[in-house]
Amino acid sequence: MPTLAERDRRWNQLDDLCKRQGFDAIIISGNDYRGHKGGVRWVSDYNMHHRSGHAVKIPGRPASVVISGNLAGARARQADWVEDYNFPGSIGEGLIEVLKAAPKVERIGIAGLGQILKVDEYLALTQAFPNAELVDATHDFDLLRQVKSAEEIAGLEESAYILDQCFSRLLEIARPGITEREIGSEMYRVGHQLGGEDPLFLTMYHDTLRDGNQYSSFGPPRGRVLGTHDVHTFSFEITGPMGYWTELSRMVTFAKPNADQKRLAAAVTAGIGAAQETLNPGTSPADVQRAIIAAIASHGATSTYWSGHSIGIDVLEYPWIGLDVVEDDTNTGDEVIAEGNTIAIHPMLIDEDHGVSGYMSDTFVVEAEGARKLSEHPTAFYRISKGEVHVVED
Incomplete structure (x- = not known):
């Protein structure tokens, strides 16, 4: 408390x-x-x-x-x-x-x-x-409330711990033939067991409509059965006992991913990495967004919208990362990242030509020497095969 x-x-x-x-x-x-x-x-x-x-x-x-x-x-x-x-x-x-x-x-x-x-x-x-x-x-x-106290940061750390345990459980149970809902129920169970509240669990995937148009869908987990070649992208947001939010999202698959799936995952990973390098005291959120866009573009991909936001006792706090670059928003244009800011970064990529999408998220604390990622899980594309978890290389 x-x-x-x-x-x-x-x-x-x-x-x-x-x-x-x-x-x-x-x-x-x-x-x-x-x-x-x-x-x-x-x-x-x-x-x-x-x-x-x-x-x-x-x-x-x-x-x-x-x-x-x-x-x-x-x-x-x-x-x-x-x-x-x-x-x-x-x-x-x-x-x-x-x-x-x-x-x-x-x-x-x-x-x-x-x-x-x-x-x-x-x-x-x-x-x-x-x-x-x-x-x-x-x-x-x-x-x-933009700059967090030491107690507030401790609140984010406890919720990040809860999310890490939830993802560890996902890696234990995910397999071809499991439904999104089965995965979601286990994530909810672990989160609540460890003191989490107000969970928001979303799943995302790329698919084709009856008219042939490509689209990316996200929403609460449903009865969709995961296939061997599917990429299961989840996003989990939760508060810990002190009421502070963190976000964690990763991409998980089973069979060897194809080149475009690997490329989109690599682009997202590069975007989050660029954000971490840029999230320094004195940097503007607009510059963070530009660094993310440039890193993503180096993999032949494009970001669909703004890439993050401050996070704390509300899941969406000020300032936003990228709204003043890709669309109008409430940012005034003179925002500056400060020590003690806590930021969620989540680039969303869609490649309709190749029928793939990419999304991951991490939560960071901005410290004097730079941004510290709260999750202990590497920001990466995961593959589960033969009962083992592998990080997919570029």
Whole structure:
């Protein structure tokens, strides 16, 4: 469990943010979607398992949590960081009651104003405090938690350990004739057994539609039976007991892979390697993306979209790797990688002409001397044959 010293560090950061921005209070909005609930846990250590809720920090006061009223029966799941839990009839009413404790309510920062706070909650705030200014504090909050503390990095390390054990189990059971679902069920079992929560397990493969068009599919594991020549590409994301995410993805096959399968796997491996070499303090995310694209191109392949993102108590955090190179996004263009950043890298490659795809992912911690990969498994294309695991060479 995170310590109270870690809690106080975060609360002090929020108070400092309020002082800088002139906020009388800041609301950190959340819902149970995997990418939208981490902010509440960052403030309160409360893991939202259902519906929605918010953390509220008034400068100089302990944080409060406002949760949907029908979750009042889940009090046993409350974290010890916060004493003031509110289960109102409507969340808007609960936010209003908590904010009344502030000396004044003239300027309210809201992290998640655009994508998480509900319309009825926004309307309730504007009606209760008609003269108050509601300010989007999402980017401010993103910057606040971009650099991870030693405790937070320990949280990522524990989830990375869990994923490593899950992949070890996959290498034990994967074989021609097994289904994606059988593999997924074992991965889930091992993850939960070791204290993992909120797992997201996806499988990916390249196939041909009835009209002859090529496509790459990804989604939850299904009843698809793996054949001898199939490449089983999985992506597993999970939180450890402290609530921190890591990602791990590898490509696994059985028979000797063909030249194009090897080429795509080599391109992905090279892209992740280039990212690790470039993820240094002071480097821009755009430069990391360019290094990934160049490494992939050297193998005659192309990346389909952005190649990674920060990761922490939310599975998707700021900044993103490559959005400002391949498409528009929320990056401002002046982002800089810093020591203490934690980054997931996952190039996705599709070669429709040859009917192959490639995808892997690793999670890194940026340290003064460079990026440290959290997984103990080599970033590589794996082949299982005669009960043994081999790394496929280029």
